[in-house]
Amino acid sequence: MSEALLKLENVSKIFTLGIIGRVRITAVNDVSMEIRRGEVLGILGESGSGKSTIAKLILKILKPSAGKIFYAGKDIWEIDTREYYKRVQGVFQDPYASFNPRRKVLDVLLDTIRNYYPEEIHNQMERVTEVLNSVGMNIKDIAGKYPHEFSGGQLQRISIARALLVKPDIIIADEPVSMVDASTRIDILNIFLNLRDRENLTSIIIGHDLSLTQYVSDRVAILYRGQIVEQGPADMLRDPAHPYTKMLLEAVPRMEFRWSQFKYSVESVERGNGGDVGCVFASRCPSKMSICSYLQPPIFNVGYSQVKCWLYGPK
Amino acid sequence: MLKPDKGADKIHDFFAKRLSKMFKFTESITWILLKRNVKFWICASIIAIVLSLTLIGPCLTPYRPLDVTTPRLPPLSSGSPFGTDNLGYDVFSATVYGLRVSLMVGLIAAVIATAIGTILGLIAGYKGGLADSIIDGATNILIALPAAFIMIMVGAFYLQMGEAPSALREIRNMAFLGSMIGILMWHWTAKAVRSHVAALKISDYVIVSKLSGNSDLKIILKEIIPNIASYIILVFVIQLANALVTIVTLEFLGIKASDWSLFARVMQWLQMGVLHAHLWWVFLIPGAIIVAFIASLYLIVLSLDEVFNPRLRRV
Amino acid sequence: METEKSLEVKSYKVYYKTFNGHVRAVDGVDLNVHQGEIVGLIGESGCGKSTLAQSIILLRPPMEYMGGSVILNGRYDLTKMSPEKRKEIMLKEIALIPQYALDALPIIKKIRVFVNDLARDKGFNEKELLEIFKERLRQVNLTERILDMYPLELSGGMKQRVVIAVSTLFRPRLLIADEPASALDVVTQRQVLELLKQLRDDGIVGSLLFITHDIASIVQIADKIATMYAGKVVEVGSAETIIKEPQHPYTFLLINSIPLLGVSYKEKRLTGLGGAPPNLLNPPSGCRFHPRCPYAMPKCSEEQPPLTNLGEGHSVFCWLYERG
Numbered sequence: 001m002s003e004a005l006l007k008l009e010n011v012s013k014i015f016t017l018g019i020i021g022r023v024r025i026t027a028v029n030d031v032s033m034e035i036r037r038g039e040v041l042g043i044l045g046e047s048g049s050g051k052s053t054i055a056k057l058i059l060k061i062l063k064p065s066a067g068k069i070f071y072a073g074k075d076i077w078e079i080d081t082r083e084y085y086k087r088v089q090g091v092f093q094d095p096y097a098s099f100n101p102r103r104k105v106l107d108v109l110l111d112t113i114r115n116y117y118p119e120e121i122h123n124q125m126e127r128v129t130e131v132l133n134s135v136g137m138n139i140k141d142i143a144g145k146y147p148h149e150f151s152g153g154q155l156q157r158i159s160i161a162r163a164l165l166v167k168p169d170i171i172i173a174d175e176p177v178s179m180v181d182a183s184t185r186i187d188i189l190n191i192f193l194n195l196r197d198r199e200n201l202t203s204i205i206i207g208h209d210l211s212l213t214q215y216v217s218d219r220v221a222i223l224y225r226g227q228i229v230e231q232g233p234a235d236m237l238r239d240p241a242h243p244y245t246k247m248l249l250e251a252v253p254r255m256e257f258r259w260s261q262f263k264y265s266v267e268s269v270e271r272g273n274g275g276d277v278g279c280v281f282a283s284r285c286p287s288k289m290s291i292c293s294y295l296q297p298p299i300f301n302v303g304y305s306q307v308k309c310w311l312y313g314p315k
Numbered sequence: 316m317l318k319p320d321k322g323a324d325k326i327h328d329f330f331a332k333r334l335s336k337m338f339k340f341t342e343s344i345t346w347i348l349l350k351r352n353v354k355f356w357i358c359a360s361i362i363a364i365v366l367s368l369t370l371i372g373p374c375l376t377p378y379r380p381l382d383v384t385t386p387r388l389p390p391l392s393s394g395s396p397f398g399t400d401n402l403g404y405d406v407f408s409a410t411v412y413g414l415r416v417s418l419m420v421g422l423i424a425a426v427i428a429t430a431i432g433t434i435l436g437l438i439a440g441y442k443g444g445l446a447d448s449i450i451d452g453a454t455n456i457l458i459a460l461p462a463a464f465i466m467i468m469v470g471a472f473y474l475q476m477g478e479a480p481s482a483l484r485e486i487r488n489m490a491f492l493g494s495m496i497g498i499l500m501w502h503w504t505a506k507a508v509r510s511h512v513a514a515l516k517i518s519d520y521v522i523v524s525k526l527s528g529n530s531d532l533k534i535i536l537k538e539i540i541p542n543i544a545s546y547i548i549l550v551f552v553i554q555l556a557n558a559l560v561t562i563v564t565l566e567f568l569g570i571k572a573s574d575w576s577l578f579a580r581v582m583q584w585l586q587m588g589v590l591h592a593h594l595w596w597v598f599l600i601p602g603a604i605i606v607a608f609i610a611s612l613y614l615i616v617l618s619l620d621e622v623f624n625p626r627l628r629r630v
Numbered sequence: 631m632e633t634e635k636s637l638e639v640k641s642y643k644v645y646y647k648t649f650n651g652h653v654r655a656v657d658g659v660d661l662n663v664h665q666g667e668i669v670g671l672i673g674e675s676g677c678g679k680s681t682l683a684q685s686i687i688l689l690r691p692p693m694e695y696m697g698g699s700v701i702l703n704g705r706y707d708l709t710k711m712s713p714e715k716r717k718e719i720m721l722k723e724i725a726l727i728p729q730y731a732l733d734a735l736p737i738i739k740k741i742r743v744f745v746n747d748l749a750r751d752k753g754f755n756e757k758e759l760l761e762i763f764k765e766r767l768r769q770v771n772l773t774e775r776i777l778d779m780y781p782l783e784l785s786g787g788m789k790q791r792v793v794i795a796v797s798t799l800f801r802p803r804l805l806i807a808d809e810p811a812s813a814l815d816v817v818t819q820r821q822v823l824e825l826l827k828q829l830r831d832d833g834i835v836g837s838l839l840f841i842t843h844d845i846a847s848i849v850q851i852a853d854k855i856a857t858m859y860a861g862k863v864v865e866v867g868s869a870e871t872i873i874k875e876p877q878h879p880y881t882f883l884l885i886n887s888i889p890l891l892g893v894s895y896k897e898k899r900l901t902g903l904g905g906a907p908p909n910l911l912n913p914p915s916g917c918r919f920h921p922r923c924p925y926a927m928p929k930c931s932e933e934q935p936p937l938t939n940l941g942e943g944h945s946v947f948c949w950l951y952e953r954g
Contacts, residue, residue, distance in 0.1 A: 046815040061522060085526050097519040102541040108527070115528030136904075151906035152675075162527065181674040182843055186887045187902040193895050208816070211846075215889035215900070238892045251820045253846040254891060255873055259820065347649055 004034040004070075005202055006058065006088075006170060011067035013053050027053040029226035029280075030067070035170065035204060040196055042217030042234065043206045044248075050226040051206045055174040058204070059090045086116055089163035093175035095155035099147035105158055106142055112165040127165065135161045135191050153184035160191055172204040177212065189216040210237065210252045222248075225280045232305025241307045243285045279310065287311055348622045355618040358611035365608045369418055372411025380404070380412045380575045390596045398596040400584050410601050413577025416489060417562050417605075420572055423493025424500065424558035429551045431497070432504025439505065440512025441535055450509070454502040462499045466561070469495060470570035488572040492565075496558050503557075504550050511543050545623045549616050556612035563605060577601055634704055636804040636837040637663040637686075642698035642709075644678075644685045653910045655681040657861035658698070660937075663804065668830055668838040670852035670869070672845055672884075676907050678861040679841045680729055683808045687726045688716070703803050721752065725797040727807040734793055735781040741792060742777040748796070759799065766795035769834070770825055787818035791825070798829055803836035805829075810840075811847065819847065827851040845888060849873055854943070857881045860908050860918035867944035877946045879923045917949065925950060 013028040027050045035041050045051040056062040058069060060081055069076045076084055092098050099105060106128070113124045120127060129139045135157040147155060156176060163171050173192070177185040193216060195201040207213050213220060214237045221231040222245050230242040240246050253259070279285070282292040291310050300312040349355055377394070378384060386403040388395045397406035439450040474488050515521060515538070524534050565571070566578035581598050589597045639661040646653040655678040663669045673679040685693050686700055686708055700708040703723055708716075728734055736744060742760070749759040764774055770791040781789060790810060797805060807826060811819040827850075829835040842848055848855060848869070855872040857865045857880060865878040876882040880903075887902040905922040908914055914921050920930035929949050938951040 059522075059526070082528060085528060090523075090526055092519045092523070094519060098523050100520045100524070100538050100542070103537065108523075111524070111527040111529055153906055159523075162523070166527070181907065182845075183674060183884055183887055183903040184906070185902060186889070186900045187904070190895075190899070190901070210816075211889045211891050214891060215894055217894075234894055248816060249891070251817045252891065253820070253823070253844070253850050255846045255849050255885070255888060256890060258850055259824070 003037060005037045005072060006035040006204075007070040008033050008054075008058075009068050009070065011054075011057060011064045011069060013050075013057060013062060014065045026226055028057065028064075031223075031226070031228050032067075033221055033228060033231060035202060037169070037202055038196060038200045039218040040192060040203045040205060040216055042213040042220045043204065043223055044208065044210065044213045044220055045206070045223030046208050048225070049223040051208075051223055052174055053226075054223075055090065055172050055204075055206055058172050059088065060084060085168075086166060087169045089166050089168040089171050091156070091159045091163055091171060091173040091176050094179050095150075095152050095159055096147060098159050099155065101147055103146075105145055105147055105150070105155075106139075109142075109158070109162050109165060112162060116166055128161075131161045131164050132158075134164065134195070136187065137161065151181075153180045153188065156180055156188055157191070160188070164195070168201075170202045170204065172206070174206045175208070176205065178207065178209075185212065186215075192216060210248055213237075227280050227308065229281065229308045230305060232303070236303070236305050241302045241305060241312065242281075242309050243287050243311070244281045247284075279308075345622055352618050352622060354614055355622075358615040358618065361607050361611040362615065365414070365604060366418075368411050368604075369414045373408070373415070376405065376408045376411065378405040378408040380409045380580070382408070387592070387594060390600065397600050398594070400589055400594055400597045401587065401592050404580075404584075406597055406600060409575070409580050410577060410604065412575045413580060413601075414604070416485075416571075416573045416576050417559065417566070417578070420489050420493045420496070420562050421555055421558040423490060424496035424562075425551055425555040427494055427497025428500040428554045428558070429504055429547065430501075432501035432550070433508050433547055435501070436505040436508025437512055437535060437539070440509040441516055441531070441539065443513070443516075447509070450505065454505055457499065457502040460499070463564075466495060466499065466565060467568060467570060470565060474570060474572065485573045492562070492570075492572045493558075496561055500554060500557060500561075504554065507550060508543065508547070511546060512539055515539050515542060545619075549619055549623075552612055552616050552619075556609050556616075559605070559609050559612075578605075633664040633666060635662050635701070636665050636667075636703050637661070637839065638699075638701040638704075639682075639686075640699045640701075642682070642700055643696035644681055644689065645694050645696050646681075647692045647694050648911070651911055652694070652696075654861050654913060655693075655910055656685065657910075657913070659858075659861070659863050661856060661863055661866075663837050663839050665803070665837055666830070667854060668827065668840060668852045669854045669856060670848035671839060671841045671856050671858055672843065672848060673841075673858035674843055674907055676860075676910065677858045678910070679858050680808055682858075683726065683806050683839070683841055684728070686806065687720075687724070721748075721797065721802060722800040723802060724804045724806070725800075725802040727793055727797050727805070727810050729808040730813075731790060731793040731810065735789060737781050740778055740780055745777075745796070745799075748799070752800070762799055763795060766798060766834075767792075769829070769832075770795050771821070787814050787821070790814060790818070790822055794822070794825065794829075798834050801834055801836070804839065805835045805837070806839045806841070808841045809843070812842065812844070823847055823851050845873075845885060857884070860913055861910055862918060862947065864919065864948070865944075865946045867940075867946075868942070871942070871944050877940060877944070877951065878919075878948050879925050879950075880919050883924075917947075 009032055011028060011031045012026065015025045015027055017023040017025070029050075031054065043051055043054065053062065057064055060076060063077065071079060071084065071087065099108060109128050110124055113120055113127060125139070132139050132142065137154065137157050142158065150158070160171070160176075171192070177188050180188060189205070189212065192201070192203045192205060196203065205213070205216055214234050217234040219232065220234050220237060221228050222242065223229070224244050230236070230240060230245050237245070237249065240249060278293040278295060279297055282288050285292065289310055297308050297310045297313065299306045299308050302312050382405065383403040384395065384399060384405055386399055386401050388399040390396065390398040392398060395405050395407060397410060399405050435450050439447040470492065473491055521534060521538050524538050529537070563578045566576045567582045569579060569582070571579040578601070581601050584597050639659055642656055642659045644656040646655055657678070659682060661669075661671070671679050671682070681693065685695070689695055695709055698709070702708055702719070706719060706723065739747070745760055745763050746756045749756040767774060767776060772788060772791055772795070776784070776788070776792065784792065794810070810826070811822045814822065826835070826838060826840065830838050840848060840852060852869045855867065855869050856863050857872070857878060859880050865872065865876065865881045872881060873885060876885050883903050887900055889900060903922050908918060908921070914931070916929070916931045916933050917923070917935050920926040923930065927949060935947045935949045935952070937945055937947055939945045940951065
């Protein structure tokens with residue numbers, strides 16, 4: 001069994017807006033998960049679920065309000081940030097926003113070598129060529145060009161190349177294909193899978209598309225309103241345990257068949273300011289029991305998954 | 316085979332790079348839009364005319380500002396294109412020598428205000444925290460200060476006019492006046508630059524730059540400054556216009572860097588009753604010139620903003 | 631007897647005027663929508679589908695009309711219509727749910743006020759229209775409380791449903807929906823799609839042209855599907871045919887790049903299309919897809935392929951199927 005490379009332990013992040021009174025938004029609520037070396041973990045969440053916040057917490061852009069994050073057993077806030085970034089890198093959703101419009105793309109790539117591997121400067125072009133090839137791009141197509149001269153898909157590949165040049169152990173990608181054309185999405189996701197097979201690269205891929213997440217992931221974590229409601233091997237998506245995941249599965253349009261009767265309601269309750277009592281999904285859950293409105297469910301083991309739902313508690 | 320001389324090579328490269336950048340600019344969207352923008356060319360012409368007046372004007376007139384010639388000459392008289400006042404002082408020479416002084420002081424003020432404002436705005440916006448609070452406090456104090464009052468008091472005390480005129484004293488006075496105005500004006504730039512920088516700091520490519528291992532200084536130099544450069548140019552021009560308005564006002568009140576200061580003399584002429592004598596050109600011509608110049612500065616900023624800011628363009 | 635066509639687009643061309651020349655966003659498009667039909671138009675970003683929708687409703691600079699005809703309900707030629715006539719038929723004969731419709735509602739007006747203003751604009755009795763609007767709200771599953779709220783107070787899904795309610799007030803013969811559900815969460819997405827289908831089933835909307843890049847959602851409600859690439863329609867057919875047996879290489883590759891639920895990387899490795907959609911300033915010669923087409927023949931780069939009718943309403947523009 002591979003060791004846990006990255007570990008989140010009861011991590012919470014609360015934002016306070018202190019302009020008029022004190023409004024508290026709990027973006028991430030008591031999240032615990034492990035990422036093992038050599039796996040692709042898919043985090044599935046809709047907008048507002050807290051997924052981008054988790055990415056920023058892992059990348060040390062934000063500090064947790066509670067809980068700790070461990071890399072190879074050490075608290076990441078006790079690791080020198082520069083050393084940390086040598087191990088953990090990121091790719092973001094909007095390829096055009098990830099590049100400085102006034103800098104040539106190749107210069108941005110060379111930054112990484114200059115900063116992290118100055119001893120390799122003499123053959124930096126070879127390194128860049130090699131990494132670009134691994135993401136399906138050619139250095140000749142890149143030289144001298146600015147970000148706006150590329151398509152979204154190409155730029156996203158270059159983004160991944162930039163992260164790879166650091167030779168990290170983990171790459172966390174926040175919605176890497178949402179802003180990319182449908183025809184290139186699979187190619188870009190395949191890059192993460194190829195790298196896992198060839199170099200044992202660990203990836204965390206955050207997204208909102210069930211089919212894509214299930215395609216690319218080894219294990220999945222389902223995020224709803226800042227909480228992980230279900231975690232387990234990707235196969236579990238075919239027959240999920242948690243009612244929210246079941247709802248997602250039924251709502252997703254499938255090409256193989258047309259929808260049957262849908263029994264769920266739209267999110268009509270306004271988001272609470274953190275401190276909601278009871279299960280976070282209770283108001284929309286068709287299987288709601290009375291305990292669900294009072295008490296937050298703990299995590300239960302169901303087969304190979306962990307599920308946060310009273311349905312799986314002791315009878 | 317002959318090896319090319321390394322020194323000549325370097326010089327050649329230097330110029331080739333600069334020239335090719337210039338040619339590239341002429342093909343760029345900015346230039347094409349600029350070419351068609353009528354506002355820009357009208358304003359640029361006015362600015363160019365006034366600047367040439369100040370630069371070569373003194374060579375065109377045989378008179379010095381305090382020389383006396385035939386009194387009450389109307390404009391377009393030979394030798395006195397702008398006419399003379401009721402005592403025989405030539406308006407043209409007064410204008411071209413006087414504007415020189417005013418513009419010089421304005422330039423000093425604008426440079427100081429922009430330089431201080433930009434540096435402090437960068438620090439406040441990028442570092443945030445304590446530095447931001449301190450700089451914010453300083454700008455608030457400056458905003459609260461009665462700038463006009465201070466300038467008049469300090470100016471009146473410092474700019475001793477009783478002594479015999481000398482080049483050194485004039486330069487000292489111009490430097491002082493320019494610095495004083497600049498020091499009371501930088502807060503405007505600082506606030507504007509600070510908000511721009513704070514917004515850029517959280518943009519994706521700045522975060523990516525940090526992930527690539529770039530130090531704060533590198534990020535400011537490579538990511539932030541190039542993206543606020545055009546904004547700073549506009550800010551500089553506005554500061555120049557603001558400074559000129561202040562300088563003209565001060566000159567009217569007798570706070571002048573030199574006895575040749577144009578609007579101090581215009582004030583003197585008005586007090587001597589040129590209006591009663593129907594010598595309208597004596598105040599109208601200098602007035603029209605300075606108003607046109609300042610207005611052109613403001614309007615050129617508007618037209619440049621249209622060109623720089625894609626959202627304002629009317630294609 | 632053929633059903634009346636609510637929309638007949640023939641050889642329609644709309645280019646964008648830019649500094650560097652003309653961007654050929656819609657370059658000779660043929661498309662038909664019959665009464666009672668839901669037609670799904672699939673394409674990726676930059677293929678011209680939004681331009682098609684917007685230009686049909688209102689053609690403004692920088693869009694430039696370059697040729698062809700757009701006949702609405704067999705009667706109106708939208709390419710030759712005067713602005714007054716256009717305003718008159720808007721919302722009655724044809725309505726549009728634009729992309730980013732969430733921002734289409736004026737934020738400073740309460741919904742009720744907005745509807746009243748609309749009534750006055752169209753020469754309708756305010757009370758009557760409000761009653762019809764309330765009926766619509768019921769159909770889109772919103773309460774009457776909405777009437778006294780400002781758009782700011784509504785969630786994305788609710789705003790979208792209000793926009794649908796407004797655009798169907800006058801029972802348009804043709805409703806064009808441009809990515810009506812992309813900015814919504816997956817559950818609301820499903821509700822919006824089912825709603826649109828229901829409106830057609832109930833006759834409130836005569837026919838629907840549904841534009842999106844999400845194939846799976848189109849399959850759920852469309853009768854017919856048309857694929858668009860680089861400013862041209864490349865294949866048209868019934869929804870089942872297109873999904874099960876796509877004939878045009880682009881459609882084929884696109885459909886096969888979509889992961890089916892339950893199929894992971896380990897079981898079936900998918901490939902997308904290589905390359906990127908072409909720059910419409912200077913599109914490729916001949917068939918626009920040939921640079922990325924694995925089945926390209928020399929002819930493909932020379933001449934544009936003609937229409938080949940494969941029977942049963944299935945037609946394709948590809949040299950692979952040339953008859954004769």
